[in-house]
Amino acid sequence: MAGEFDRIARYFAPLSGPEGLGLRDDAALLTPPPGVQLVLTVDQMLESVHFLPGDDPALIARKLLRRNLSDLAAMGAAPLGYLLTTALPVQTPESWLARFAEGLATDQARYGISLMGGDSSSSKAGIALSITAIGAVPQGAALTRAGARAGDEIWVTGTIGDAILGLKARLGEWTDQDGTLTSRSLLPTPRLGLALHGLAHACIDISDGLVQDLGHIAKASGLAATIQAAAIPTSPEAARFGDAALPERLTGGDDYELLLAVPPGHDAALRAACGAVPVTRIGQFTAGQGVRVLGGDGADLPLPRTGWAHF
Amino acid sequence: MAGEFDRIARYFAPLSGPEGLGLRDDAALLTPPPGVQLVLTVDQMLESVHFLPGDDPALIARKLLRRNLSDLAAMGAAPLGYLLTTALPVQTPESWLARFAEGLATDQARYGISLMGGDSSSSKAGIALSITAIGAVPQGAALTRAGARAGDEIWVTGTIGDAILGLKARLGEWTDQDGTLTSRSLLPTPRLGLALHGLAHACIDISDGLVQDLGHIAKASGLAATIQAAAIPTSPEAARFGDAALPERLTGGDDYELLLAVPPGHDAALRAACGAVPVTRIGQFTAGQGVRVLGGDGADLPLPRTGWAHF
DSSP: OOOHHHHIIIIIGGGBOGGGGGGTSSSEEEOOOTTEEEEEEEEEEEBTTTBOTTSOHHHHHHHHHHHHHHHHHHTTOEEEEEEEEEEEOTTOOHHHHHHHHHHHHHHHHHHTOEEEEEEEEEOSSSOEEEEEEEEEEETTOOOOSTTOOTTOEEEEESOSSHHHHHHHHHTTSSOOSSSHHHHHHHSOOOOTTOOOTTTOSEEEEOSSOHHHHHHHHHHHHTOEEEEEGGGSOOOHHHHTTGGGGHHHHHHOOOOOOEEEEEOTTOHHHHHHHHTTSOEEEEEEEESSOEEEEEOTTSSBOOOSOOOOOOO | OOOHHHHIIIIIGGGBOGGGGGGTSSSEEEOOOTTEEEEEEEEEEEBTTTBOTTSOHHHHHHHHHHHHHHHHHHTTOEEEEEEEEEEEOTTOOHHHHHHHHHHHHHHHHHHTOEEEEEEEEEOSSSOEEEEEEEEEEETTOOOOSTTOOTTOEEEEESOSSHHHHHHHHHTTSSOOSSSHHHHHHHSOOOOTTOOOTTTOSEEEEOSSOHHHHHHHHHHHHTOEEEEEGGGSOOOHHHHTTGGGGHHHHHHOOOOOOEEEEEOTTOHHHHHHHHTTSOEEEEEEEESSOEEEEEOTTSSBOOOSOOOOOOO
């Protein structure tokens, strides 16, 4: 494998923008756009925890970047750029790195961002990766988890529970007829660019599972949340499994849809704000605490677990 | 071990400042101070690569933070805060995490910064850690590696080569009478707060080794660099080993002193800018390329290798 500096020059310097100073300096230099607040987030992906050893490095790169972009989307921020860390075993082939950089290049172009800096290291164990994403919101426009109010409706973008079924399909536990579910698991779509400021009181991206992430808003806002299972938007591919898949879909993570608290009576404005991205009302926040999921008969649905947590 | 959210609440939320939103949100929210540029850097530390399994977690935390602060210092920036990632094997005891957080708390207080956010994961292999540090410089005041000019003098802060001797002492290859060298290796001091703007043309922190890092400035500035071995500032502890230790000291990393390009005739101003931190002139930049180290007889000193690189 080429040396550290050669590798940076070959694979990563072409990805860097003006803030990266050619990746030859100690740090990146960012001039904040006027009137903004900066939004900063970091997520890691580790071999055998977040991806499987044989996964396509380009998809690993793109998912890592998109998971971070989704966190920016959840705060209502537009992305500015990112920092990358790689820790690779010495036997990692050049081709892995070339393909990884290819994935980053694809999504940099798609989202209009560039690499600002990073750190590379050898690893004595598996591959460890992290990205720090930097975004901007107009002053005071950031969405948080804590702003939901009693009476706010609960909305979600897109469809829920495809990614977990895709993962299970990859593990051989479910089937995936046309690859749609698998691709939702491998390559999420961050919901950037929705005009939610002044409309949503609170927002989170669904990374740990619908029930758990809804619980995060409820707890941060000091409220109870109730959703109707029948209202949860379901892709045609997930619909094939019927109610049998519902517990997995409610608690599986990795969908990266947005979960919103919106005051009643703003359906049209919300749909306009979301443009081509579908949004669906699934429930309501009320005084109290905890999360309830109601079945068709109005009774609470029992859930095996609430979502992903790393122990 | 406690669950992920309990662990964040117990160990990390107390370290978070206002930008961290209680570590309950998707990202941190930073209002840039007026008139500044932001400086962003990330460094990782991995078990068996950057630290040994039995090392004190508080010292690991502090070194990780300080390595990043040193990158900010090298750009002339003042630190604002940081993001943290941890990937820990499930069998990592609570006491490890408690001690790790204790180390962060100690240095947060020392450097006046707080935790803004992060990501925690389980690890199937060893411990993997990273910190993204965020700093600020007045608009246009950032120091880079590319600004050195022919005729500029080469200066360094502090003493050079103690950290590598300390590491070798820990590995049993050298002796360390009073622990000074070992502590230089375990706990570097970032050279923050020096008033170098308008004085230094270029700057880098010595993390990979004096010769290699000097080479980075020379290459980025399109110059040759020549230093006198006899001029290199030597601690009393390193002096005990005489010239036998010189090759190690010139190429060993981890000192985190600053290496500066300063135009001639500014000795007094430079010393005033550095306050209590000693600075020493060790050579000069000229037209050309490459790094030369001259011995007492004026002949080039042969060096076994130029410094650290991760392959």
